[in-house]
Amino acid sequence: MEFFPEVAKVEYAGPESRDVLAYRWYNKEEVVMGKKMKEWLRFSVCFWHTFRGNGSDPFGKPTITHRFAGDDGSDTMENALRRVEAAFELFVKLGVEFYSFHDVDVAPEGKTLKETNENLDKITDRMLELQQETGVKLLWGTANLFSHPRYMNGGSTNPDPKVFVRAAAQVKKAIDVTHKLGGEGFVFWGGREGYMHILNTDMVREMNHYAKMLKMAIAYKKKIGFGGQILVEPKPREPMKHQYDYDVQTVIGFLRQHGLENEVSLNVEPNHTQLAGHEFEHDVVLAAQLGMLGSVDANTGSESLGWDTDEFITDQTRATVLCKAIIEMGGFVQGGLNFDAKVRRESTDPEDLFIAHVASIDALAKGLRNASQLVSDGRMRKMLQDRYAGWDEGIGQKIEIGETSLEDLEAHCLQDDTEPVKTSAKQEKFLAVLNHYIS
Ligand code: XUL
Ligand code: CO
Numbered sequence: 118m119e120f121f122p123e124v125a126k127v128e129y130a131g132p133e134s135r136d137v138l139a140y141r142w143y144n145k146e147e148v149v150m151g152k153k154m155k156e157w158l159r160f161s162v163c164f165w166h167t168f169r170g171n172g173s174d175p176f177g178k179p180t181i182t183h184r185f186a187g188d189d190g191s192d193t194m195e196n197a198l199r200r201v202e203a204a205f206e207l208f209v210k211l212g213v214e215f216y217s218f219h220d221v222d223v224a225p226e227g228k229t230l231k232e233t234n235e236n237l238d239k240i241t242d243r244m245l246e247l248q249q250e251t252g253v254k255l256l257w258g259t260a261n262l263f264s265h266p267r268y269m270n271g272g273s274t275n276p277d278p279k280v281f282v283r284a285a286a287q288v289k290k291a292i293d294v295t296h297k298l299g300g301e302g303f304v305f306w307g308g309r310e311g312y313m314h315i316l317n318t319d320m321v322r323e324m325n326h327y328a329k330m331l332k333m334a335i336a337y338k339k340k341i342g343f344g345g346q347i348l349v350e351p352k353p354r355e356p357m358k359h360q361y362d363y364d365v366q367t368v369i370g371f372l373r374q375h376g377l378e379n380e381v382s383l384n385v386e387p388n389h390t391q392l393a394g395h396e397f398e399h400d401v402v403l404a405a406q407l408g409m410l411g412s413v414d415a416n417t418g419s420e421s422l423g424w425d426t427d428e429f430i431t432d433q434t435r436a437t438v439l440c441k442a443i444i445e446m447g448g449f450v451q452g453g454l455n456f457d458a459k460v461r462r463e464s465t466d467p468e469d470l471f472i473a474h475v476a477s478i479d480a481l482a483k484g485l486r487n488a489s490q491l492v493s494d495g496r497m498r499k500m501l502q503d504r505y506a507g508w509d510e511g512i513g514q515k516i517e518i519g520e521t522s523l524e525d526l527e528a529h530c531l532q533d534d535t536e537p538v539k540t541s542a543k544q545e546k547f548l549a550v551l552n553h554y555i556s
Contacts, residue, residue, distance in 0.1 A: 118186070118187065118202075119186065119206070120185035120186050120187060120199075120202060120203035120206050120207075121185060121186070121203070121206055121207060121210065121467055121468075121471070122186060123466075123467060123468050124138060124210055124467070124468055124471045125138070125210070126209070126210050126212070127139060127140060127210060127211055127212060127471065127475055128140065129143060129144040129145070137472050137475065137476070138468070138471060138472065138475060139475070140475065140478065140479055140482070141479050141483075142479045142480075142482035142483040142486060143158075143478050143479050143481075143482035144482075145212060149485060149486060149489045150444060150489045150492070150493065152448060154482060154485060155214060156448065157440075157443065157444070157448050157449075157485055158453070158454050158478075158481060158482065158485060159214070159215060159256070159449050159452065159453025159454060160211075160213045160214065160215065160453060160454050160455075160456070160478055160481075161213065161214075161215035161216055161217050161256040161453045161454065161455035161456065162204075162207065162208055162211065162213050162215075162216045162217075162455075162456055162474065163216070163217045163218070163414075163455055163456055163457050163458075164204060164216060164217065164218035164219070164222040164223060165218070165219055165222045165457075166427065166456075166457065166458060166459035166460075167184075167204070167207070167456075167459075167470055168184060168200050168203070168204050168222065169222050170459045170460075172461075172462035172463075172465070173462070174462055177462065180462050180463070180465055181460075181462075181465050184200075184203070184467065184470075185199075185200070185203035185206075185207075185467060186203075187199050187203075188200070188203070192225045193225060194224075194225060194236060194239070194240075197223060197224055197225055197236075197240050198240065198243060200223070201223060201240060201243055201244050201247060202243075202247070204216065205247040205248075205250075205251050205253060207470065207471070208251065208253045209251050209253065210471070211471065211474050211475070211478070213253070213474070213478070214252070214253060214254060215253065215254050215255065215256035215301075215453050215455070216253060216254075216255060216256065217255070217256045217257050217258070217259070217304075217455050217457075218255075218258060218259070219258075219259050219260065219261040219291075220237055220258070220259075220260050220261060220287065220290065220291045220294070221261040221264060221265075222261070223237070223240050223241070223244065224236040224237040224239070224240040224241075226265070230283075230286055230287075233290075234290050237290065237294055238294070241294045241297060241298060244298060245297065245298055248298065248299070254299065254301070255295065255298040255299060255300040255301065256300070256301055256302060256412065256452070256453050256455055257295070257300055257301060257302035257303055257304050257345065257348065257384070257412065257455070258291055258292075258294060258295030258298065258300045258302075258303055258304075259291060259303065259304040259305070259306065260272075260284070260287045260288045260290075260291035262284050262287065262288075262308070262309065262310075263306075263308035263309045263356065267280055267283060268280065268284070268309050269309070270309070271309045271310050271311070271323065272284035272287075272307075272309060272310065272330075273285075273307070273310055273326055273327045273329075273330035273331075274307070274309075274310045274311070274323035274324070274326055274327050274361065276319075276323075281326060281330070284330070285330060285333060288330065288333075288334055289337060291303070292334065292337060292338060292341070292343060293341070295343070295345060296341055296342075296343040296345070300343075300345045301345050301346065301451035301452070301453075302345045302346045302347070302348050302384070302411065302412060302451055302452065303334070303338070303343070303345055303346075303347055303348065304348045304349075304350055304384050304412075305330075305331065305334070305347070305348065305349050305350065306349075306350040306352065306362075306384075307327065307349075307350075307352070307360055307361060307362045308352070308356055308357070308360070309356060309357055310323075310327055310357075310360060310361050310362065311354070311357035311358070311359045311360035311361055312357060312358065312359055313357060313358050314358070315359075320361075323361070324361050324371065327361060328371070328374075328375040328377065331347070331349075331375070331377055331380075331381060332375070332377070334347060335347055335377070335380045335381070345451060346381075346382055346411050346412075346450075346451050346452070347380060347381050347382075348381065348382055348383060348384040348411045348412060348452075349362055349368050349372070349381055349382075349383055349384065350362065350383070350384040350385070350386060350389070350414065351363060351364050351365055351367065351368045351383065351385065351386075351389055351390075351393070351400065352386065352389040352392065352393075352425075353389065353392050353393040353394075354392060355392065355424060355425050363393060364389075364390065364393040364395065364400055365383060365385060365390075365399075365400040365403045365404045365407075365409070366403065368383060369383075369404075369407065369409060378409075382404075382409050382410065382411030382412075382452075383400075383404045383409050383410060383411055383412075384411055384412045384413070384414060384452070384455075385400045385401050385404050385410060385412075385413050385414070386413070386414035386416060386457055387400070387401060387413075387414075387415070387416060387417055387418075387430075387435075387439070388414075388416045388417055388418040388425050388426065388427055388428070389414075389425065391417070391418040392418065392424075392425060397417060397418075397435055397438075397439075398435070398438045398439055398442065401413060401439055401442050402438075402442045405442040405443070405445065405446040406442075406445075406446075408446070410442075410446060410452070411449075411451065411452045412449065412451070412452025412453055412455060413439070413443075413452065413453070413454050413455065414455050414456075414457035415430055415439075415454040415455060415456055415457070415458065415477065415481065416428060416429065416430060416456065416457050416458040417429075417430050417432070417435060427457060427458050427459050428458060428459075429456065429458040429460075429473045429474070429476060429477035430458075430477050430480055430481060431476050431477060431480045432480065433480055433483055433484060433487065433555050434551070434555055435484075436480045436481045436483060436484025436485075436487075437483075437484040437487040437488050437491070437551070437554065437555055438484075438488075438551075439481070439484060440481065440484040440485040440487070440488035440489075441488040441491060441492060443485075443488075444485075444488050444489060444492050445492060454481060456474060456477060458473070458477065460473045487554045487555055487556075488554070490554050491550075491551070491554040494554075496550055497547065497550050497551070500543065500546070500547065500550070504540075504542070504543075512526075512529055
C-alpha cells in the first residue's frame with residue numbers, strides 16, 4: 118500500500134527548477150570538497166514530529182490527526198505498524214538515509230514495563246526489516262523520559278529513586294533496540310532534568326544522579342558492544358524552568374567534572390542555543406571547535422516567539438554558517454543533520470511534510486556549497502589568522518605555551534610602555550565577505 122500517494126520520489130532537478138518537490142541543490146552523489154554531499158550532510162528525519170506531531174500547542178487541540186493514508190489516529194499496535202511502513206516510504210521518497218526516534222514514538226506503551234518492551238520488540242523487528250529492504254539507517258535512538266506523568270519531577274534527576282530505577286530500565290531497553298537496529302548514537306535529552314523551583318530542589322544531588330545514569334549507560338554500551346556514540350543534547354529550559362544541560366559550555370563543564378568528556382559527545386540543536394540567549398550557530402561552532410560535536414538537530418527558532426518552535430532551516434545564511442562549522446571539523450563521523458523540526462500547526466496537508474523537508478535539505482545543501490567555497494578560498498580564514506597573528510610570535514607565543522609569569526609580563530611592560538595600537542575588529546568586512554559566497 119502507498120501511504121503518501123500524492124507525492125512521488127523527490128529527485129535532483131538542478132538550480133533552474135521551480136518545483137518545491139524537487140531538489141535544486143541537493144545532488145547527493147555529487148562530490149564537494151572531496152566527499153559526497155550525502156556524506157557531509159547525513160540527513161535524518163525524526164519520528165516524533167513527522168509521525169507523532171499533531172499540531173497541538175498550549176492553546177489549541179490537534180489540527181493534524183491523519184498523517185498518512187490509513188492512519189486511524191489511534192495508539193494501537195496496528196496503527197504503529199502502519200506508521201513505520203509510512204515512515205520508511207517517506208524516507209525513501211525524500212532520499213534521506215537516516216532517521217531517529219524515541220522509544221514511545223514507535224510503539225504504544227503497555228500496562229506494564231514487560232508489555233511495553235514486548236510492543237517495542239515487535240515494532241523494531243519490523244523496522245529492522247524495513248531498514249534492510251530500503252538501506253535507510255538509524256542515526257540515533259533515545260528514551261522518552263519526559264512525557265509520562267511519572268517523570269513530572271524528572272527521570273534521572275527525580276527526588277524519588279523509584280522513578281530513577283524506572284527511567285534506567287527504560288534507558289536500558291532503548292539502548293537494546295538502538296543496538297539491534299545498528300544505531301550510530303543514543304541521545305540523552307534532559308527535558309525534565311532540571312527544576313521548577315530552587316527552594317524544593319537539591320541541585321547538586323540531582324546532577325550527581327544524572328551523571329550516575331550516564332555512567333551506567335556507558336558501562337552497558339560497552340558490555341553489549343554497542344558501537345554508537347552517547348550524546349547529550351543541551352537545552353536551557355522548557356519544559357522545566359531551569360535545565361541542567363543548559364548549553365554546550367555548561368554540558369562540557371559537567372562532563373569534565375564527572376570524567377565523561379571522552380565518553381560522551383554533544384547533539385546540538387540551534388533552537389535550544391537560541392533559547393539559551395545565544396546566536397543560532399554559537400553552540401554548533403563551539404562544540405565543533407572543541408571536538409565535541411557529535412551530531413546536530415537541524416532546526417531554528419523564531420525571533421518573535423519565545424519558545425522552542427522547531428522550525429525547518431530555510432535561511433541560506435544560517436545554513437552556510439552551520440555548514441562552515443561542519444566542514445571545518447572535517448564532517449560528522451557517526452552524527453548527522455537530524456531534522457528535529459515540525460511543520461506549522463496550520464500546515465495540515467500530508468504533502469507539507471515533504472515540502473518542509475525538501476526546502477530544508479535544499480537550503481542546507483546550498484549552504485554546504487557556499488561554505489565549501491568560503492572555506493576553500495581561505496579569505497576569511499586568513500582574516501581570522503591575521504586578527505590573532507600577535508599570538509604566533511614573541512611575547513604572545515610565550516604566553517600561549519605557558520612560559521610566562523605575571524612578573525615577566527610586568528617587566529615586559531615596563532620595558533616597552535607604549536599603548537597597544539588600536540586594531541579594527543572588521544565585523545562588517547567579515548559579514549561582507551560571507552555574503553560574497555551567498556547567492
Ligand atoms: C526537545 C528535543 C527533543 C530531543 C530528543 O526540545 O529537542 O526532541 O531532540 O528527545
Ligand atoms: Co532535539
